[in-house]
Amino acid sequence: MVKRISLSEADCPVARALDVIGDWWSLLIIRDAFEGVRRFSEFQTGLGIAKGMLSTRLRDLAERGVLETAPASDGSAYKEYILTERGRGLFLAIVALRQWGEDHLYRAGERHSVLVDRANGDLVARLELQASDGRVLAWNETQVRKAEAESG
Template sequence: MVARKSLKGDYCPSARSLDVIGDWWSLLIVRDAFDGLTRFSEFQKSLGIAKNILAERLRTLVASGILELAPASEDGARMEYRLTPMGKDLFPVMVALRQFGERHLFAPQETHSLLVDRTTGQSVQLEVRTQDGRPIGPDDAVILKVREGE
């Protein structure tokens, strides 16, 4: 197996983000954490992932600051995984992935899970906007790249 190249020093914010969350197991763990799962056994049952792979992904997510280990109860005998503020910042990423899947990967009337507002039950929609609040699409944006060495 070819060793993965680290993107930690890359000039692109997308590349650095993928260095932390660069595999589908990690994103599925984050998805499950947003769904309220906190225990190793809960993640393992939900994902059907091998324990050694899950343990490695959880270690990486903790080391990267996406998840933290915290006592599950007052006695501190059991530990659980919780999203950190950095991990919670992945919420728009998860919503964007859901919306992509809903638009492109399901037949028109095919049943799928829904993301709704906990209080109102209304569906959640993500829209990209400029700093002044205008909606913007891919044809309206450009990346200002940094040249290496600058």
């Protein structure tokens, strides 16, 4: 098996983000945490993931500050996994993946889950990238600029 290379020191923010959340199990765990899943057994049942794999992924996400553990809210001996502020910051990334999947991976009329506004039940609007002046930007209207290293 090929050893995974750490991207934690890469100069690309996408590479560093993938170093933390780049495998599919981690993203599905984060997705489920946004949907209110908190217990090991709930993640395991919902995802169908092997217990050892789930344990490794939960531990890694906690070590990287995406999840934190807390005593079970019902007072039992179990612990719960809760999104941290860093983890909650992934919400737009999860929504972007969801919307991309809706646009490209379903046949017309094929059933799938949808994201709705909790207040009124309406579908959530499509994500758009906006310039600082509010203009909607397409992929070809942006560029990556390498930042200069800070001295001192």
